[in-house]
Amino acid sequence: MTDEGCSDVTSALKSNPSHLRELDLSRNKLGDSGVKNLSDLLKKPKFKLEKLQLSNCSVTEEGYKALASALRSNPSHLIELDLTGNDPGQSGVKQLNDLLQDPDCQLKTLRFLSPAAEKACRYVNRVVGENPFLQRKLNLSGHKLGDTRVNQIAALLQDKHCQLNTLTLSGCSITEKQSLILTSALKSNPSHLRELNLTGNNLGNTGVKHLCAVLKDPHCKLERLRLICCDMTDEGCSDVTSALKSNPSHLRELDLSGNKLGDSGVKNLSDLLMNPQFKLEKLQLVSLYCTAITV
Structure with missing residues (x-):
């Protein structure tokens, strides 16, 4: 008809x-x-x-x-x-x-969602009591997601209706492998997200590298990024700064506290801060393993 x-x-x-x-x-x-x-x-x-x-x-x-x-x-x-x-x-x-x-x-x-995203939304509703597609914010901090939930959240993030601007997954036991699934989903639908918090997950340098593929995307307009205690070293920090050099103008807050960045990682950040297109307003580097900070 x-x-x-x-x-x-x-x-x-x-x-x-x-x-x-x-x-x-x-x-x-x-x-x-x-x-x-x-x-x-x-x-x-x-x-x-x-x-x-x-x-x-x-x-x-x-x-x-x-x-x-x-x-x-x-x-x-x-x-x-x-x-x-x-x-x-x-x-x-x-x-x-x-x-x-x-x-x-x-x-x-x-x-109004795809079947996979609807399953994820039902899980989210049970945990946080709200519809993230209508509230624009999703906070699942402290919930161990596991592979099944990570795949569901990924399906939700890549649904064309998803317009989340704040995603908080602090302390969710996300692994390097799972970070690839999440960041691939974010890369397919990056333009709405403004704040991302992955604090306290075991991302390591590999997981951070996956995230950098999102940061490099010209459609990514992330303003606040928190990667506190994510098992990152100077290698991961180098990937972050490299990604931000290619897409520097939106980020306003960056927190890399509790990672082993060392002098090399901080020097890479220092080079980024010299870029006039980089408009960062707040940088947190608490408890770094370095001998001198020359920012």
Whole structure:
């Protein structure tokens, strides 16, 4: 079915709206036009739909905007909404977030992620009690993730809907191997992240090298990076400074405390600080194993 068929369906339902409780139009080419017709129906007080499924219906930002507007006009009935497989654009997730802030909104289930990311989101919700896609922050500090959880978090990070700007995984027992999985996910979707904290994980120089592939990406706009006590030596520090030399303008805070950087690592940092494009405002190097700091 296309938007034309959706228009006929909504027109028919307008003449007899009060009994329908569940509507599944998934995997049809409704587009924004079809969803806008449906949104006009959702605004009607007599329309008491409880479950609406619109997965893989070619809905974009405009369609999300129309849906959110309609549901704000008549928020009290819908309890389940499935938008999996559509593209909300930059503001689509914000439209959903604004809708969920409405105290009259009764939505209990909202789906718009890939299946793998949805599993990760359910785990995150159990641990931190919030939806990271709507709150923009994810803090799993102190939870030993293991391979299964790391893979789930990676799936969540690379989902096109993910717009996390703060990721804190301090003390999560992340290994060098797992750091490759996480950083590969971040590299596929780097533009939203502004703060990353991997403190207290066993990254080593190899894990830090994986992270440097993200830092080099011109789409990476990271502003705060914490790698405290990550088993890094001067080799890892050299990789970090090399990566930041190629993409220096965004980072404002860097904390490498508790690593064995030595004089060589600090000298590499000193060279980076001389770069006029490097706008760092805060640098922490506590408990370094070096004989002289010449920053």
